Amino acid sequence: MEKRPQFLLALSAAAAAGVVAVAFVLRWVLHFREGLAWDGGPAEFNWHPVLIVIGFVVLQGIAIIVYRLPWTWQRSKLLMKFIHAGLNLLAFILAVISMVAVFDFHNFAKIPNMYSLHSWLGLAVVVLYGVQLVLGVGVYLVPVAPASWRAAFMPLHVYSGLLLFTSVIAVALMGITEKLIFGLSNPKYKDSPPEAVFVNVLGVLLVVFGGLILWIATRTSWKRPSDQVLHALHTNEGGEDNTKVGPALSQLSAGNDAESSADVRRRSNTLDDEAD
Template sequence: MLGEGEAIIVYRLPWTWKCSKLLMKSIHAGLNAVAAILAIIALVAVFDNHNVNGIPNMYSLHSWVGLTAVICYLLQLLSGFVVLLLPWAPLSLRAFLMPIHVYSGLVIFGTVIATVLMGVTEKLIFGLRAPASYSTFPPEGVFVNSLGLLILVFGALIFWIVTRPQWKRPKEPNSTLLQPNGGTAEGTRGSMAANSGYNMDKSDSELNNEIAARKRNFALDEAGQRSTM
């Protein structure tokens, strides 16, 4: 969870804005890869522990949500690596996947927090000699409840940093601009050229209208002089 949270905000830290975007992408992917490896190791350890002690697998809501989060996290990591990190993906595909990647990353992070909270509570209840003593505020229960509050605060801070515009990484001047319709900087330059051509046509028409008005005024003046002669 900590690795995923750090990977989410790695673009948002002001002291990283001077680093290149490619470097930050690599760090982002590396942190997520380490978190994914640790999650797989944890899953293997849990299944081995259940099999050795004769505990059924995949029966609780904690296990269902946790396995779903791990699978979605691996798919998120794979799609981000293939489409957003490697250079051969088309820009239109990157522009389409980027908002989905950001949204699904936050959803997976929130799901991981929920999984952790359910897991520590489940482990506490099963670990107590008398589960009913949970209501008597044993030291283990106070510790787990305090840990759960700290996890919630950590998650809230991550969501706060991600959703604040002032924490958003500034665009690099030499980076390729992606337009909402999937266009690129070339399309922007093309539209600017079209607008400049339109402005030129507009100025030419105004100049022609001015010349025609001057000709009409000259003809009226000449007619007036003839009438007075």
């Protein structure tokens, strides 16, 4: 991997931001709010920010960069695709549960549903995320899609994945701001009480985490090498000119798996053989 120390620094910073963000959201609902429960009250609503941060932000972020982790490069690409899909599926399930908690609370408290921009965009992101998940599994895990379909769909799959991740963070920031505006009355949000400052810091952590994940996911030099390059490295006994292998490490197949049509064709045959 090129610039491995920089990668490890970015990865460590992202992991730290993600862990601290989860700790902050738990501290928020357990200390400043009503805690966690499933009783139709405010404590049930609190599952919404907790599950969104844990699942839709942190787990989705991990899923995006899981291919970039160099200690996974000796694992088969098919296994990594299952891990990538599994993390995204878990994030989706947690997001759906968080939505159920919101609707449950609103119905119990006689609060109208789906009236704010946050709710509109939030529901849209969840639905589109589900579509992305189904299409990703159907095209890249089920060994029936033609190689030409995989190649054609890849740029859209990569772009929509990054767009949805960015949108989730934006919608989360809208949500925590909306909650503070509605939830703080004496003192009000504009007066910067401790809860407001604390949750604002949570918002900054989400942005930092998202920015680091996007940085890692978009560095070409940090992509997973193609299976052909990895095989060449594993079988090279040192008698060959390693300068021919080194540059090839820069030609990577992304954590979000952007490949040429020829690479996809070769890979699809391998995946079909492994799936049988």
